[in-house]
Amino acid sequence: MMEKHKPSGLRRRVPALLLCAVLLLSAAACGRDEPSGAAFTEGPRFTVAVAQTPDSLNPVLSEGGLAEEFFLLSYDPLWRLDASGQPQACIAEDWSLSSDRLTWTVRLRKDAVFSDGVPVTAADVVFSYELMRHSDTIYSDYFDGITVIRQPDDYTVVISTSYVKGDMLYNPTPILPKHIWQSYEFSPGSFENLELVGSGPFVYDPEASGENGWSFRGRADYFGGAPKIGELYFERYGTVTGAARAVSAGEADASFGLSDVQLTTLESVPGVELIQAVLPGADCMVLALNCQADFFKNTAMRQAVEYSADRAWFMSMAVGGAGMTGSSFMSPGLDGFAVPEGLRGYSPDTALGLLRSAGYADVDEDGILEYGIRETELSLRMYSSSLDDWSATAATILAADLGEIGIQVNWRKTDGSAADACRGDENWDMCLLTFRCSVGASVTAARFMEELGTLTGWEDAAFLGDLDTLRSAEDSSVARGYVRRLQQTAYDACPVVVLGYRADIQAIRSDAWTGYEDQLAGSGLFRVGSADLYMNVEPRDTINN
16 A cells, blocks of 8 residues: 655755856856756846855765755755755655555656756656765765665656655755766766756856856746746855945845854844854864773763863854854754753863862872873863864863863864874874754764764764664654754763854845745745745835835
């Protein structure tokens, strides 16, 4: 018997990535013909000021935020997330599950068309899923448990899994046109993908793009409804300061990826609305602890370090207060996020009490604790990376915080990955690094174990068991319960100290534009895995007239 799922309606939303100026320069220089299959909307230009450049136009290669924003405009997945973070049908029209819940039969809508006029079929879905499943991409984790993907006909896809896969609908993989990509099937990394041909609500226009701007035109024939703007233009400025000034002067309509400095420079500008968005895929600023090191084998000692960390001071000094103090390894923007019980706030006295209970004392009264009959001084080795702009400030603050309770910190700064430096040093104790969440809770938990669990040497059978159950959970309330359990288990064991969640500072000219307000019910306007803002924003003059 098959259980049928009928979608409740189309909403537009997906997860978040970045692109490459070199590729886009090449695209502008080559000058492609206008796509023959797309009909474009008439309307105003909406300009977004950005300081970034994209890392790649190829979803197999890209890892950053601006490119992901471009992908969600150009491509469609089978399902998108709505404003509340719940999956809704996109290219998938409806779907059903087998009685053992291991086989998904997905029927595709027949009005989805790539921007070159070629219809989207099951062959494109199977090709895209197989490509991402067997490549090392940001989408790879979403394919855990998928064993077979096949197409019985042009508009049906059958997906078999090795376990009940409750997170299937959260897979944000973009559906790529097989007729364009198939020549690169065995070397997808060599494809520059300069035209960004997809079925999404906007079409990339290489002729109107160049070194300092990327143009997307609204599709009048998009099956989800036409955007209300005619052109979406991302204009590159040299710095976030320049991007903020453009919004302030009215030269640009919006911006994202701003720094904490812009909180003060833009908040007093009339007609500008500022949003501190803690995204579902937000960056967690983390202090990882080596659970295999002698000092940190004891959970209480790991917790002592957390008690000594002044998170509020760190957030104020390192990122100008742009974000939230940390607790769980999951972002507050994720469905199911919960502050763990028994939160360990800043308390040097509690930390020192734990250390003394474990036998540490300042025998020679030099300000550094010693242990045992040999009176070995308590000195910990900490790594940070210059790639993380917040970590130098964090290292300075942590060294001072730990010094107050008698722990000496030997800080080493590396130009490369701090995690790689630790893997090459069996005597490391602490590591400052950035952990990026995913829009899916089960994927975030899996990444946490794969990246931070492996690095720190922390293992927990209960955590892994709950993760397996979460992956299979189809009821959202049941899933949230296991998400909370996973957060609590990790917090109690304390293999990492989550210092804070970095906010993405965003701005929009609210005096000139409307239609975006519903997005504020979520975690922000941009980079939330949704195309809602871009589809619905329109000039206030349109409403007033």
